[in-house]
Amino acid sequence: MPHFRRFQMxxxxxxFGSTSLYAQPFYTDDPATTEPDKLxxxxxxxxxxxxxxxxxxxxxxxxxxxxSYSPVRTLELDVAAPYVTTYRTAGAQxxxxxxxxxxxxxxxxxxxxxxxxxxxxxxxxxxxxxxxxARQGLGSGLTDYALNFILQKPLSEATRINVNxxxxxxxxxxxEAAGIQTRRGQVYTGGISLLHDxxxxxxxxxxxxxxxxxxxxxKTQLQGLLGAQYAIRDxxxxxxxxxxxxxxxxxxxxxxIGVTIDLPDVLGSSPRAAQ
Numbered sequence: 001m002p003h004f005r006r007f008q009m010x011x012x013x014x015x016f017g018s019t020s021l022y023a024q025p026f027y028t029d030d031p032a033t034t035e036p037d038k039l040x041x042x043x044x045x046x047x048x049x050x051x052x053x054x055x056x057x058x059x060x061x062x063x064x065x066x067x068s069y070s071p072v073r074t075l076e077l078d079v080a081a082p083y084v085t086t087y088r089t090a091g092a093q094x095x096x097x098x099x100x101x102x103x104x105x106x107x108x109x110x111x112x113x114x115x116x117x118x119x120x121x122x123x124x125x126x127x128x129x130x131x132x133x134a135r136q137g138l139g140s141g142l143t144d145y146a147l148n149f150i151l152q153k154p155l156s157e158a159t160r161i162n163v164n165x166x167x168x169x170x171x172x173x174x175x176e177a178a179g180i181q182t183r184r185g186q187v188y189t190g191g192i193s194l195l196h197d198x199x200x201x202x203x204x205x206x207x208x209x210x211x212x213x214x215x216x217x218x219k220t221q222l223q224g225l226l227g228a229q230y231a232i233r234d235x236x237x238x239x240x241x242x243x244x245x246x247x248x249x250x251x252x253x254x255x256x257i258g259v260t261i262d263l264p265d266v267l268g269s270s271p272r273a274a275q
């Protein structure tokens with residue numbers, strides 16, 4: 001799934017997430033950026049059952065930690081690092097350790113004016129550094145560069161659709177056991193999510209995203225996710241998701257749980273009144 005997250009950042013940023021740090025648990029990113037007076041913290045864990053083609057790798061757990069900060073209102077800077085555990089068949093050693101760290105920037109090009117259905121636009125650039133041990137399969141051993149275009153279209157006051165289109169234009173998309181594996185050529189990614197605010201505290205939705213490579217093995221990735229965000233109080237949210245997909249580059253089934261924290265909001269706000 002760290003490949004996942006790289007996916008997340010590609011288009012997704014989304015996929016890498018997580019981007020996507022702000023959109024958890026969804027990999028498809030949205031145009032929003034962190035408010036300049038806040039530090040956005042995302043902590044989440046994903047456990048995946050891998051496709052049979054990934055044998056001897058059977059399961060993978062990825063614990064992610066990310067920070068987002070905006071020096072100005074429409075520009076967000078991100079940093080994220082995973083801790084990965086890949087469980088293998090009997091007789092093969094389990095791999096665990098820090099994966100490849102990611103640095104990113106997202107620029108909100110156009111915000112949606114109030115009471116309109118005009119789309120919002122943003123673009124993000126992510127760089128993944130080879131901080132993971134490539135010998136254990138915890139990193140790619142290469143520096144990766146990914147560009148992602150983000151569009152959000154309001155359908156109503158409570159419902160919106162996000163569309164991501166991305167390109168990994170240098171590097172490798174393989175980090176750990178899942179993801180499109182190629183050391184040459186580009187990877188094209190895309191995702192679409194539909195989100196609905198059921199209440200002022202609860203947002204739920206679903207997404208489909210995937211990618212295709214011009215070279216390498218496991219050239220196709222296609223995955224779906226159902227998830228929700230619940231605001232426990234101002235600045236503190238719980239995120240959960242269930243995912244699954246097909247093709248060798250995609251986990252067969254998985255689950256995600258995490259929290260997002262906006263500082264200093266969570267330090268001084270009171271719980272919201274339930275609707």
